[in-house]
Amino acid sequence: MTTDLAARPALLSRALLLRFVSIFGASVGFALPLSVVPLYAKQSGAGFVTVALLLATVACELVTPALIRVVGYRWSLALGLILLGAPTFLLTVGNDMWLIVAVNIVRGAGFAIAVVAGGAVTAVLIPSERRGEGLAVVGLVSGVPSMLALPAGVWAAARWGFDPVFIATGVAPLLALLSLPGLPRKAPVREPHSLVDGLRHAPIMRPATIFAVSTAATGVLVTFLPLATAPGIAAAALLAQPAAATATRLIAGRLGDRFGAGRLLGPGILLTAIGMAAIAMTDSPAAVIGGALVFGAGFGVMQNASQALMYARVPAGGEGSVSAIWNAAYDLGMAAGALAAGLVVAEVGYPAIFLLTAAATLPALALVRRDRRP
Numbered sequence: 001m002t003t004d005l006a007a008r009p010a011l012l013s014r015a016l017l018l019r020f021v022s023i024f025g026a027s028v029g030f031a032l033p034l035s036v037v038p039l040y041a042k043q044s045g046a047g048f049v050t051v052a053l054l055l056a057t058v059a060c061e062l063v064t065p066a067l068i069r070v071v072g073y074r075w076s077l078a079l080g081l082i083l084l085g086a087p088t089f090l091l092t093v094g095n096d097m098w099l100i101v102a103v104n105i106v107r108g109a110g111f112a113i114a115v116v117a118g119g120a121v122t123a124v125l126i127p128s129e130r131r132g133e134g135l136a137v138v139g140l141v142s143g144v145p146s147m148l149a150l151p152a153g154v155w156a157a158a159r160w161g162f163d164p165v166f167i168a169t170g171v172a173p174l175l176a177l178l179s180l181p182g183l184p185r186k187a188p189v190r191e192p193h194s195l196v197d198g199l200r201h202a203p204i205m206r207p208a209t210i211f212a213v214s215t216a217a218t219g220v221l222v223t224f225l226p227l228a229t230a231p232g233i234a235a236a237a238l239l240a241q242p243a244a245a246t247a248t249r250l251i252a253g254r255l256g257d258r259f260g261a262g263r264l265l266g267p268g269i270l271l272t273a274i275g276m277a278a279i280a281m282t283d284s285p286a287a288v289i290g291g292a293l294v295f296g297a298g299f300g301v302m303q304n305a306s307q308a309l310m311y312a313r314v315p316a317g318g319e320g321s322v323s324a325i326w327n328a329a330y331d332l333g334m335a336a337g338a339l340a341a342g343l344v345v346a347e348v349g350y351p352a353i354f355l356l357t358a359a360a361t362l363p364a365l366a367l368v369r370r371d372r373r374p
Contacts, residue, residue, distance in 0.1 A: 011134055016125040018182035019118070020141045022077060025176025026114045027145040029084045029107075032153040032169045035226050035238060039154070040091070040162050041100050048342065050223045052101045054335030056108030061328040064116035065320040074180050076117035083110025085173030091166045112327070114173070119323030121183055123311055132261065132308045136253025139304060143246030150222065150242060151235040158231045203313045204322065206371040208329040210265055211306035213364040214272045214299050215333030216340075220357045221279070221295065223338040225288075228350035233285045237292035244296030245303065252304035261312070264305040265368045271298025273361045280354035 034050075041049045068076045087106045090099060126134030153165050221241065226234040252264050275295025281287035306329075310322045341353045348356070 011127065011130050011137065013125060015182055015184065016122070018179045019122055019125060020138075021179035022081065022114070022118060022176040022183075023122075023138065023142050024145050025081060025173045026084060026111065026118065027142045028149045029081075029088075029169055029173035030111050031146040031149040031242075032172070033088065033165055034150060034153070035222050035234075036153040036157045036162065036165050037091075037100065037104065038223055039157060039226060040095060041097065049097075049100050049104050050219065050338040051335045051342070053104040053108040053111075054219070054331045054338070056105040057112040057331040058328045058335065060109040060112035061116050061324050061331065064113050065120075065324050067113065068117050068120060068320050073117055073121040073184050076113055077121070077183070078177055078180055080110045080112070080114030080117060081173040081176055083107065084114055085110070085170045088166045088170040092163045108331075110173075112331070115327045116320065116324045119327060120320040123319035123323065124184060130257070131311055132253040132257035132304065134253075135308055135311075136250045136304055139249035139253070139300070140246055143242055143249060143300075147239060147242035147246055151239040154226055154231060154238065155235045201313075203371075204310055204325060206367055207262075207265065207306040207309045208325050210269065210364050210367050210371070211302050211326070212329040212333035212336075213361050214269065214302045215330045216337030217272055217276050217295070217357050217361055218299060219334030219337030220341045220353060221276070221292070222334075224341060224345060224350060224353060225279070228282045228354075229285075229288055233288055236285075237279070237289050240289050241292040241296035241299070244293045245300030248297045248300030249304045252301045253308070256305055256308050261305040261308040262372055264301050265309075265371065266365060268298045268301035268305060269361055269364050269368060271295070271301065273358045274298075276354055276358035276361070280351045280358070282351050282354075 037049050037053075064076065067079075071079075084107055087103045087110075090103055122138055123131075126138075153169075156168075157165050222238065225237060228234075229237070252261075252268075256264055272295050275291045275293070275298060278287050278291025278294060281291075307322075307326050310326055311319065314322050337357065341357065345353050
């Protein structure tokens with residue numbers, strides 16, 4: 001036992017601890033206004049502004065690996081943090097729909113660069129022997145700020161107005177720039193497993209697609225739950241969901257290292273479906289908050305298992321392509337969920353939207369079964 005523990009490489013290096021600072025700043029900068037901006041835009045534009053943010057994110061995620069090879073990790077991450085934070089200050093001087101959409105597009109581009117470049121350098125800093133555990137710790141560092149920022153944004157906007165939320169959103173990523181000099185500077189000149197290779201590689205794309213199904217449900221949740229329930233209930237549910245996700249990411253990391261991450265995808269999908277079905281009972285605060293807890297538990301499992309599985313299936317140096325594909329699956333799924341729900345919510349109502357979302361996640365179980373085959 002002692003020999004095995006001594007042989008394990010150290011997990012928390014100085015560079016990884018510095019990386020936690022930019023993870024925190026990017027998480028706050030993304031999550032704090034995520035449910036506030038749809039409220040700012042009112043129901044008619046709620047789904048549209050979220051879709052604008054996420055589609056811009058996906059588009060830039062797919063080109064960020066090339067940017068990393070040209071300017072390196074540090075400058076890529078710096079550019080992402082600046083674009084994520086600085087434009088938010090413009091929302092304090094105007095609320096025209098074109099301005100909200102334009103700010104969201106630029107912020108989406110910044111978030112894309114920050115998470116892809118940051119995800120690639122994070123994967124380099126984590127020993128491969130402890131990948132599941134390391135990603136779980138990273139999930140904790142990103143999950144706690146998201147857990148607090150998402151409901152805090154809704155609560156603060158209701159109490160003090162929108163401007164303080166937008167100012168805090170702009171400041172957090174910009175302060176994180178101070179941590180970047182301690183990170184690795186250069187990326188591989190040419191990845192042995194490029195983005196195109198990843199998009200053509202079924203063992204990479206299956207976990208990404210399965211994960212995208214659960215993120216689509218998340219897009220519905222964060223966009224429409226504040227409109228479907230009272231502000232206090234929405235804030236509590238939006239706190240419960242990332243809290244559960246953060247906890248289960250830690251559990252999933254250890255279980256995945258021990259038994260294999262692929263075994264966790266099926267239970268993750270089932271939990272997200274059950275949780276979303278419970279949220280459909282919008283008249284019951286207990287059902288909404290309890291459903292958010294169950295949904296969050298499933299989502300946390302899906303985050304850790306899918307990411308660990310994808311990193312394990314590429315050679316060293318392919319971290320940038322995996323980071324881009326995983327993050328694109330995250331954001332494209334959220335955008336698809338918000339867009340699809342926004343097109344029909346006026347006709348069917350919020351409870352039906354949540355039930356339909358729960359049902360739409362279940363076909364992913366067939367893809368989970370296919371991925372488990374040798």
